[in-house]
Amino acid sequence: MKSNLSIEKSNKKQELSASAKAETVLPAELAARLDLYPENKRRPVNKTLFKNEFFQLTYHVRDYSLDISSRGDIVYSAIPYDTARNYIQRAAIQYLLHPEEVRKYIELHKPTLEKYLMLSIYQVTNQRVNEQSPEVQQAYEAIFQNPLLEIQILGRLLQHDETGPLSANLAGKFLFSENVKTGIAGYIAEYLNFVVQLTQSLPIMTDGKNLQFLGSGQQENRMANKGMQQALTFESDIAPGLNLLPQEVKQSIERSIVPTTQPLPVNNRPLLRSEFGKELSEVRKGYVAHSVHPDELGSYFENVLSTENTNQLNVISDVHATDGKLPFVNRQFNILAGDLSDSHVKDETIKGIYVIGNHDLLDTLPITSDKTDEAWDLWRPFYRKKWFKELVKNPDDSWFLLPTGDHPYYGVVQTELAKRYPKVAVLNNQSLIHDGVRYVGLTIPVALVDRKKAQQQFILHTLQAVLEEDRDIPTILVSHAPLFNELSLLPPKSEAYNKDYTCSEPEIEALFEQYNILGAIHGHHHLPASSGRFKYTEFAGKKLFVVCSIYSKINTGFELMSLMKN
Structure with a gap:
């Protein structure tokens, strides 16, 4: 049996080896940040490079990859088994960069959205309405009155176009009255706050899922053509989308770029596990999705893309x-x-x-x-x-x-x-x-x-x-x-x-x-x-x-x- 001392030496050796490996692969600008976070000393695989209250940039030593993840408290969605997070994060960055194109993409999908809204209204009221009813048209117009909902709708449409029609919890995904209960708007606000702060602080680009280090040939080769043409960087002009976001969200993001001593009110507060963990567990305990396979729903939706x-x-x-x-x-x-x-x-x-x-x-x-x-x-x-x-x-x-x-x-x-x-x-x-x-x-x-x-x-x-x-x-x-x-x-x-x-x-x-x-x-x-x-x-x-x-x-x-x- 190894003594405690020999085990400690062995662990220390592995830790140093992993750290050395990380530094040899990471660009110097990022490798220098490993010592800024004490937790890296006890983490041989996942190293913190940048973080704020809710999110962190992590470097995975084994596969040399970068990843943005929640630090655990913020809840992406109160909807059980909601699989659209990466799509909505991509949508958030596209909205920040190209809000007009986002609007056009959503408007192109109006027939699809009318069906989703019709089904969403039925799930909430048990009343059947048709696509052209005032209720559906009012819900459709509401999408464009709230940028954080518009971002979510774009994400849902991207998921629809890539993996097939959605069927579970449609009301929470498409109706503003139900969506405000999911916490997703607050998640988007904090996510945008983090990625803007990150890309302004480090030579990193992201499209909402994939990340790439700017200026590193090795990383560019590894991450090439993963949607980076539409990525956020320190050079991005975010004014078009930033000016359309709710004032509190806009100010919070601006404050993350240029620190100020004046406290600002924050709307769209995120859903936190530390405050609502018990309630979330109860919601998910007996959850029945009532979901239908996308293949069975495909014939009900026309393809509006080329x-x-x-x-x-x-x-x-x-x-x-x-x-x-x-x-x-x-x-x-x-x-x-x-x-x-x-x-x-x-x-x-x-x-x-x-x-x-x-x-x-x-x-x-x-x-x-x-x-x-x-x-x-x-x-x-x-x-x-x-x-x-x-x-x-x-x-x-x-x-x-x-x-x-x-x-x-x-x-x-x-x-x-x-x-x-x-x-x-x-x-x-x-x-x-x-x-x-x-x-x-x-x-x-x-x-x-x-x-x-x-x-x-x-x-x-x-x-x-x-x-x-x-x-x-x-x-x-x-x-x-x-x-x-x-x-x-x-x-x-x-x-x-x-x-x-x-x-x-x-x-x-x-x-x-x-x-x-x-x-x-x-x-x-x-x-x-x-x-x-x-x-x-x-x-x-x-x-x-x-x-x-x-x-x-x-x-x-x-x-x-x-x-x-x-």
Whole structure:
């Protein structure tokens, strides 16, 4: 057994090691702040860099990331399981920078809001009204009379457009009379106060979720293209939005920039756990959401956003179209990372490349359930296979049984997909050269973690066969599920993340070193575009990009050309 002294020395050594690691990665301007906060001495992982009464900027040593978080007392929302915080924070910064554009975006969604307000009024009064009723129109106009509610409405619409319709607690989210009870307005006021103070004090930029250190090449590469074009910095002109905020909020923010000795009244007081913790616990104890899945509500809302983009290299995945047609238009070259359809979509005009996703394995099966029908002839060789029986019977519980991507089954799927998209090259462990760039399509419908060795042997042998001797041509790897964690955008905090799904095949790294591989593209994990559609990462001694572009109404594709020019 170690003595207390040796344990203390060991802990001290780890603390110093973590601190040293933090200082080597952090820019000097931020590293110098580590000693300003005594709590950093007992925190080996999460280091405080800046804080005020309610929020703090934290540096996470293990993944070199920055994060703004509540210090614990302030409540974001009294609505149980309210998942819109990041959207509303983004909306707050957009309102501060571009209030006119925010107004236009909300007005564009008037038909959507009228439906939400109609349902909200019913939840409160049990009275049914139609979209054009005076009650709905009055509630709609009320949105623009309170900037802190307008910010929230923008956030809710961003969530609606990215993840699908909302259904729970609509009154608290859309009606001013109910919204004032949620505490969200006070949270927004204090959040804006903090981010303005932060960006005025440190060379930091934020879009409401992602943060980037200004002037650091390493951080810029790590955080590139995560919505930073619309981010708040010390150079931002915040006057347009600041002048529209309630006077008390405006003065509080101005005071955070230029300290004053005169106390100012503060409206929109935040909801604090220290004062209302017991009440909040009671509200949430027996809470029943009465929520409906977004897929079931989608048909009730029209899409008011454009379905067409002009990206030259349009990356998209996981469309999961349910009405037999693609909901987006791109007339250029599309890089389709699987799972476009759950309704036997056919499209004779779309051009580009396609890799096989797990939903494609079912969507290509014949529509008829009569297995004596000749439509099933191509599938008969797999009837007796356990994985095929389970796939047809209960797909969500059988993905882990799928064979690795060199199996004949995927050739049949490829044949069926090619019939539906005649101008698309379906790459089943094959390559195609377009405008001087080689795209390698690997068949990885799911991450086979329990058979990682077999999966990575397949990846290695396929790449060796496809890449052959041409080591210089720029090459991009495309698959539905990511190759492994090192080339994945799935965050470690996600429930789907498996820390064991790492690259454990040294020959794969050696191959990456030998060939001019620029990056990897994947889908599968349904990551929202707001969390970032690409990053730069280090693998095999080189900088590679990783792209994941999941379809939503506000993301009909990612322009890969923006990376190709870097």
